[in-house]
Amino acid sequence: MAETRKHGFESLQIHGGALPDSATGARQTPIYQSTGFVFKDVEHAAALFDLKEVGYIYSRLTNPTVSALQERIATLEDGIGAVCCSSGHAAQIMALFPLMQVGNNVVVSSRLYGGTVTQFSHTIKRFGWEARFVDFDDVDAIAAAVDEDTRAIFCESIANPAGHLTDIPSVAKVANQVGLPLIVDNTTATPYLCNPIEMGATLVVHSTTKYLTGNGTVTGGCVVDSGKFDWSATKKFPSLSEPEDAYHGLKFHETFGQFAFTLHGIAVGLRDLGMTMNPQAAHYTMLGIETLSLRMQRHVENAQAVAEWLQEHLAVENVSYSGLQSSSQYALQQKLYPKGAGALFSFSMKDGYDTCVRLVENLELVSHVANLGDAKTLIIHSASTTHRQLTEDQQSAAGAGPNVLRISVGIETVEDIIADLEQAIEKALM
Amino acid sequence: MLSLTTNSELKNALLEAKTIAVVGVSNNPVRASYFVVRYLHYRGYKVIPVNPAYAGQKLFGATVLASLSDIPRETKVDIVDIFRRADFVPDIVDEAIEHLLPGLKTIWMQFGIWHEEAAAKARSHGIQTVENRCPKIEYQRLFGELRKAGINTGIVSSKLPEWN
Numbered sequence: 001m002a003e004t005r006k007h008g009f010e011s012l013q014i015h016g017g018a019l020p021d022s023a024t025g026a027r028q029t030p031i032y033q034s035t036g037f038v039f040k041d042v043e044h045a046a047a048l049f050d051l052k053e054v055g056y057i058y059s060r061l062t063n064p065t066v067s068a069l070q071e072r073i074a075t076l077e078d079g080i081g082a083v084c085c086s087s088g089h090a091a092q093i094m095a096l097f098p099l100m101q102v103g104n105n106v107v108v109s110s111r112l113y114g115g116t117v118t119q120f121s122h123t124i125k126r127f128g129w130e131a132r133f134v135d136f137d138d139v140d141a142i143a144a145a146v147d148e149d150t151r152a153i154f155c156e157s158i159a160n161p162a163g164h165l166t167d168i169p170s171v172a173k174v175a176n177q178v179g180l181p182l183i184v185d186n187t188t189a190t191p192y193l194c195n196p197i198e199m200g201a202t203l204v205v206h207s208t209t210k211y212l213t214g215n216g217t218v219t220g221g222c223v224v225d226s227g228k229f230d231w232s233a234t235k236k237f238p239s240l241s242e243p244e245d246a247y248h249g250l251k252f253h254e255t256f257g258q259f260a261f262t263l264h265g266i267a268v269g270l271r272d273l274g275m276t277m278n279p280q281a282a283h284y285t286m287l288g289i290e291t292l293s294l295r296m297q298r299h300v301e302n303a304q305a306v307a308e309w310l311q312e313h314l315a316v317e318n319v320s321y322s323g324l325q326s327s328s329q330y331a332l333q334q335k336l337y338p339k340g341a342g343a344l345f346s347f348s349m350k351d352g353y354d355t356c357v358r359l360v361e362n363l364e365l366v367s368h369v370a371n372l373g374d375a376k377t378l379i380i381h382s383a384s385t386t387h388r389q390l391t392e393d394q395q396s397a398a399g400a401g402p403n404v405l406r407i408s409v410g411i412e413t414v415e416d417i418i419a420d421l422e423q424a425i426e427k428a429l430m
Numbered sequence: 431m432l433s434l435t436t437n438s439e440l441k442n443a444l445l446e447a448k449t450i451a452v453v454g455v456s457n458n459p460v461r462a463s464y465f466v467v468r469y470l471h472y473r474g475y476k477v478i479p480v481n482p483a484y485a486g487q488k489l490f491g492a493t494v495l496a497s498l499s500d501i502p503r504e505t506k507v508d509i510v511d512i513f514r515r516a517d518f519v520p521d522i523v524d525e526a527i528e529h530l531l532p533g534l535k536t537i538w539m540q541f542g543i544w545h546e547e548a549a550a551k552a553r554s555h556g557i558q559t560v561e562n563r564c565p566k567i568e569y570q571r572l573f574g575e576l577r578k579a580g581i582n583t584g585i586v587s588s589k590l591p592e593w594n
Contacts, residue, residue, distance in 0.1 A: 007586055015586045022574065022591040047472070052465070054570065054579045062578055070580025081581040254460060257541070259581060266579055 009076065009192060014290050017071030031283045032064040051247060051255075051267055061270050065279035069286050073212070073222050076191040076289070077204050080227030081262030083269065084220060084282065088187060088207025089119060090275035091221030092154075095183050095205050097273065098239045098264050099151045102128030106152045107145045109136040109166065110397040111159035114387035116185075117394060120154075133397070136166055139174050146178045151236060153182045157189040157196055158337070160372065161382050161406035162320040162399030163345030165329050165337060172200025181229050187211070188344045188372065192296040193337055197226040203261070208277075210373025214288035214295055218281035223265060227258035240264060295375065295411055300340030302377075302417060303409040309418050310347050315355075315425055320399060321345040343409040344372050346382070346399055351429070353402040356381045359428035360405070365412065365420040372408035377417050379407045431553040434536070434560045437585060441572045443536045443558060444565065447508035448476060451498060451530075453522055454513030455479040457489060462540070463513040466566040473569060478507065498525045506533040511565055512543060519545040527555050540564055 007015070018029045037056035039045035047053040056062050066084050074082035085094050096106060108120055110133040120131035132145045136155050146153075153175045155166045168184060175182035181202035186194055190211045196204050206212060208220035231240035231253040240260050243249035247267070253260040270276055300323075307321035322329035323341030333341045349355050360368050360381050369378040370386055380386060382400035395401055409417065434440050450470055456463040471477045471490040478501060479489045485496040501507060507530045512522055519539065526534055536558045539545065544561035552559050570576045571583045574591055 011586070015588075016582075017577070019577075019585065019587050020590050025590050027588075052469070053472070054575050056578060062580075064578070067578050067580050071577055071582055074580060074582035075584075079582060081576075081579065083580055249460075251460060255462075255465070257462075259576075259579070262581060263579060 010293050012075050013072070013192075013292050016075035017068040018286065029065060029068045029283070029286055031279050032059075033279055034063075035059045051250065051263065054263075059279070060274055060276050061266050063279050063282070065286075066277050066282040069208075069277075069282040069289075070222070072286065072289055073191075073206065073208070074224050076292075077186070077224040078191075078195055078197045078226075079204065079224035080258050082222050082224040083262055083265035084208070084222045084277040085270065085275045086221065086277055086281075087219045087275070088185075088205070088209060088221040089115065090273075091205040091207065091223050092116065092119060092185070093124075093273065094221070094265055094269050094275065095203050095223045096124070096129065096152065097269055098261060099181065099237055100127070100129050101151075101238070104128075104149050104151045105130040105132055105147070106154050107132045107134055107142055107150055108153075109155035109159065110134060110394075111136065111162065111164050111166075111399060112156055112185075113160040114382060114390055114398060114400065116156075117387075117398060118389050121394075135397075136171055139167075139170050142171065142174045143178060146180065150178070150180060153178075153180055154185070155182075156185040156187070157194045158342040158344065159399070160188055160344060161346050161380075161386070161404075163188075163322060163342055164320065164399060165322050165332050165341070167332060168194075168196055168199040168201060168336065175202070176200065179234065188342050189337065190292060190296055192293050193300070193339050193342060197224070197228075199336070202226050202229045207373075208281075208285045209371070211296065211299070212289050212292065212373075213285045214291065214373065214375060216369075216371055216374040216376070218284045220277050220281045220285055221275075225261040225265075227261075229261075231260060239268070244268065296340070296343075298411040299343035299409060302411060302414045303341070303343035303345065305414045306407065306409050306417055306421070307345060307347075310421070313425065315350055315429055317348040317350045317403065319345065319347040321347075344406070345409075346404050346406045348401065348404045349428075351403065353381075353383065355428050356403060356405050357384065359424050362424040362427040363420055364423070365416055366407075366424075372406075374408065375411050377408065377410035377412060377420075379405055382406050431556050432558050433549065433553065434558050437572060439558075440560065440563075440568050443509070443560070444569055444572065446535065449478065449505065449507050450475050450509040450511055450565070451478040451480055451501060451507045452511045452513065453480045453498065455481045455484070455489065455494065456513075457484055457487065462564070466511075466513075466540075466564060469566045469569075478505070498522065499529045501529065503529075508534070509536045509538055509565070510534065511538045511540065513540050514543070516543050516545045519543065520548040520551075523548040523552050526557070527552065531555060531557075536560060538563070538565055
């Protein structure tokens, strides 16, 4: 019987969440461009508002197009459910919000996207939260940074900008020992290259803006729950385990069991923070995901070729790509990320800041853009852009020093990408 | 008879059923053994609540019975849903075989409850079994409701869904 088969990734990226439309039979998931949804009757409305039944009320909370995307991402990540939101940054807040109270902290990897470092080291302080930055290659240091006020552990699977891989199973083991949820940002790896939940993560966050959408059209984010964390085992997560006054004293975990985090994300997170994904963005992202595996295969192939070429170039000091046999992370990559090391990495030039700036300015095919995961090859000089708000120490810790360039290798003809880099390096050195 | 596991088997069991006896029902609104009953009632099932501690009380318009053997012979029960610890399951299954056949189609054990011997005995009497699943969640999963909240329903299909 077909349904007893476990469908492959390529089938699920097309069919996950996308049944024919029950109202019209439309085969592609329609864009439900409507803010409100009519109730069957007053009792139905009351049941929806009391969370006794799940349904559409208002698009700040749920929308059929967005829900289809949520189910698709949850399916690909092997999660129990997912909540989409307006950006990857929003997803980080949506992931932390149910876990953190004033005075709590999150232990985070020092290798993170610069914008996340800023969000975590400055902005979340205004919520009374603290982030503790630790080198996640040292798992003992993670455990040492945890105290009684810690509520989560956070890292990126393939860290932006240097493409450094996180040994997720080792980090998950620590999280498990200290009884805390592990949140993994899987934006740069995508569920095609990495399945954090299978490796022990509790929650997965995404900037869907990147590879999932795949062509730089819309911003979006997503939080996927594994459904495996016991929120009631301690008193540490009162938002999920204790009565919620706004819902007549309902306890999310007791009432919804493994769906608690996802339903809280909608019923409290989106309701009150309002960082909602719009249905147009969900539509573009659904279209993107249909070809995710094909694009990721080409992204990885091209990245490998570009990294190998750069490594041989005399003007290049170092290439930080775990797919290279010379990388200290090559063994880890082969073991944990066997389908490829991603397509985002950094390389350093022997000359410093000025050469990097000239290189970027002389590119003709590769674009100077503060994005990644586009079909187009994108480059950025992190020290002068995405990571410029960081201190020099933070820049170095994040792998974004003054002579470092970050490249997000696209799916163009790889010889053209290399030829463009070659001529730009030549001009930068003149 | 079958141990039900596939989507279509579970769907058929829920679609064919009209009357569900729930053993171990609670009158505490925050307990699953209350709100699952409430949901099944809301979805149009005739629910027969069973729990000796509340016998004689009313729940969703029905009188709580002390045991399955108190169900009148003329009442056809399609599903027995069990909210009791696994060690109570064999006695409940024996009682169901004694009092609810012919007619009973499915014995359903809730989340965290399974008892292989009792289930095998039920199947040998022509009763289908489901273990470690909640009929409310299965209903919500199989008939489109959980999709609305971004839950991974595991349903892949090119057919027009029967719900709206």
